[in-house]
Amino acid sequence: MATTTLTKAEDRTAVGHAARIDHVSKSFGGPEGQQLVLDDITLDVAPGEFVTLLGASGCGKSTLLNLVAGLDRPTAGSIETPGGRPALMFQEHALFPWLTAGKNIELALRLRGVPKSDRRQEAERLLELVRLGGAYGKRVHELSGGMRQRVAMARALAQDSQLLLMDEPFAALDAITRDVLHDELTRIWRETNVSVLFVTHNVREAVRLAQRVVLLSSRPGRIAREWTVDIDQPRRIEDTAVAELSVEITEQLRGEIRRHGQH
Amino acid sequence: MASTDTTTAEDAAVKATAEDLAGLEAGLDALDAVRVSRTPVRQVLVQKVLPPVVAVALVLIVWQVLIWAKVTDDYKLPSPSQVWDEVTNAWAQGTLLGYIWTSVSRGLLGFLLALVIGTPLGLLVARVKVVRAAIGPVLSGLQSLPSVAWVPPAVIWLGLDDKMMYAVILLGAVPSIANGLVAGVDQIPPLHLRAGQTLGATGLRGTWHIVLPASLPGYLAGLKQGWAFSWRSLMAAEIIASSPDLGVGLGQLLEQGRETSSMSMVFLAIFLILIVGIAIDLLIFSPLERWVLRSRGLLVKN
Numbered sequence: 054m055a056t057t058t059l060t061k062a063e064d065r066t067a068v069g070h071a072a073r074i075d076h077v078s079k080s081f082g083g084p085e086g087q088q089l090v091l092d093d094i095t096l097d098v099a100p101g102e103f104v105t106l107l108g109a110s111g112c113g114k115s116t117l118l119n120l121v122a123g124l125d126r127p128t129a130g131s132i133e134t135p136g137g138r139p140a141l142m143f144q145e146h147a148l149f150p151w152l153t154a155g156k157n158i159e160l161a162l163r164l165r166g167v168p169k170s171d172r173r174q175e176a177e178r179l180l181e182l183v184r185l186g187g188a189y190g191k192r193v194h195e196l197s198g199g200m201r202q203r204v205a206m207a208r209a210l211a212q213d214s215q216l217l218l219m220d221e222p223f224a225a226l227d228a229i230t231r232d233v234l235h236d237e238l239t240r241i242w243r244e245t246n247v248s249v250l251f252v253t254h255n256v257r258e259a260v261r262l263a264q265r266v267v268l269l270s271s272r273p274g275r276i277a278r279e280w281t282v283d284i285d286q287p288r289r290i291e292d293t294a295v296a297e298l299s300v301e302i303t304e305q306l307r308g309e310i311r312r313h314g315q316h
Numbered sequence: 317m318a319s320t321d322t323t324t325a326e327d328a329a330v331k332a333t334a335e336d337l338a339g340l341e342a343g344l345d346a347l348d349a350v351r352v353s354r355t356p357v358r359q360v361l362v363q364k365v366l367p368p369v370v371a372v373a374l375v376l377i378v379w380q381v382l383i384w385a386k387v388t389d390d391y392k393l394p395s396p397s398q399v400w401d402e403v404t405n406a407w408a409q410g411t412l413l414g415y416i417w418t419s420v421s422r423g424l425l426g427f428l429l430a431l432v433i434g435t436p437l438g439l440l441v442a443r444v445k446v447v448r449a450a451i452g453p454v455l456s457g458l459q460s461l462p463s464v465a466w467v468p469p470a471v472i473w474l475g476l477d478d479k480m481m482y483a484v485i486l487l488g489a490v491p492s493i494a495n496g497l498v499a500g501v502d503q504i505p506p507l508h509l510r511a512g513q514t515l516g517a518t519g520l521r522g523t524w525h526i527v528l529p530a531s532l533p534g535y536l537a538g539l540k541q542g543w544a545f546s547w548r549s550l551m552a553a554e555i556i557a558s559s560p561d562l563g564v565g566l567g568q569l570l571e572q573g574r575e576t577s578s579m580s581m582v583f584l585a586i587f588l589i590l591i592v593g594i595a596i597d598l599l600i601f602s603p604l605e606r607w608v609l610r611s612r613g614l615l616v617k618n
């Protein structure tokens with residue numbers, strides 16, 4: 054386990070990066086003038102690395118993800134994603150209700166330029182990957198919340214991007230389903246070797262999933278601290294090691310939040 | 317499942333292999349699966365078909381009672397049997413279907429034209445800010461202008477022929493169809509647009525793959541209204557403008573009835589206009605709308 058972390062660390066310098074966020078700031082114009090949301094964020098995600106961005110409300114974590122996804126432009130600084138347009142998963146499944154599960158995935162393949170003859174087979178393969186082999190012809194409303202998020206994951210993977218951005222994708226699920234999807238995501242991440250930048254406000258979830266946890270402070274969002282998570286995968290959210298690190302991170306997070314009550 | 321949960325020894329966790337997870341997931345999926353069932357035919361008959369049939373029967377009974385009670389003169393209110401005689405006469409002479417077809421073919425062709433013009437127009441108004449600012453308000457304003465107001469200028473500009481009929485239909489239906497599409501586009505959840513963007517559906521591809529299918533429910537509502545407006549405008553035009561060149565449609569039939577003081581013919585024309593309007597809606601638009609809504613899980617069963 055320690056060795057895997059090491060090789061990953063070497064990869065980071067050798068192969069480059071899946072995302073390079075370089076001194077990025079973002080402000081939004083409001084009635085009271087400009088409001089700084091993100092302040093000088095610098096963060097690299099290595100190829101195949103799993104990073105979680107953790108923070109309380111107002112830390113701009115979703116804003117940062119939108120910037121990396123190319124849905125918005127930074128006010129200052131630059132963002133590189135050498136692997137092409139990143140895939141993005143939302144808290145809501147964002148599947149198109151006028152298409153079946155399979156056709157949702159095929160649309161992503163089509164927009165990526167996969168020829169028509171290969172799409173069906175590739176969509177079936179991706180559904181198998183998220184263990185929804187029989188769901189090709191199912192309509193979105195016929196699927197449960199957990200199944201929808203898995204189809205959304207398959208659709209994101211259909212983009213064949215080297216970087217998968219996830220914006221609290223499991224926050225709306227019940228605890229049992231979320232726990233299973235954590236296992237599922239870990240498995241898929243290891244099978245596909247995709248890089249993941251995962252945003253959450255759930256400390257345990259962050260520790261459960263990531264190789265690296267990055268804590269953002271709020272208003273404006275700055276990188277407060279980061280931790281390398283040196284715990285064997287597959288982990289469980291109940292593991293003692295996960296709990297211990299979570300306590301440490303939570304303390305720091307509470308400290309960051311407390312500062313806002315003092316002025 | 318409980319037993320695997322409690323044996324959380326480190327080894328077991330590592331061995332909690334793919335198969336365990338697959339089984340767990342299959343169980344969850346089975347528990348969470350949303351069941352979709354369709355209403356049985358008998359229930360549909362009792363709940364959806366019976367009530368309107370009873371309502372129509374009631375109206376006929378009340379009508380007949382009014383005749384028996386002699387509430388008004390014969391020439392003002394014909395009896396149901398007189399109107400029925402009118403139907404069988406027209407049928408025997410072979411003119412009944414001709415009246416209907418003259419109007420329906422005109423109405424449907426006009427509606428299709430309105431569709432071809434209204435759809436790109438609606439898309440432009442919905443997606444291009446300048447166009448929306450320029451003609452958006454006019455377009456919704458036109459909806460409240462009864463299209464019968466266009467009949468006199470249309471007659472003067474285009475003469476007493478089919479062109480004038482189609483012009484009046486278009487002026488009635490195009491704003492409805494365009495506005496329906498605009499409303500449909502406005503109601504697309506921003507999340508779907510963002511998801512489309514991240515998948516690479518931008519520009520025309522975004523319009524084709526995301527915007528058009530996403531706005532379909534609103535668009536269909538616009539089409540339904542567009543048909544109603546087409547039909548109404550056409551009837552107004554047919555009543556006002558009669559000429560031998562135009563043939564006899566339902567509107568002209570009504571006007572003929574008035575000119576010959578045949579109240580039963582007027583009633584026949586009114587009923588036919590009503591029945592055709594309802595039939596087109598029931599046969600074309602309602603099934604289409606239900607199919608779209610059901611396939612998206614938007615049809616709540618009660």
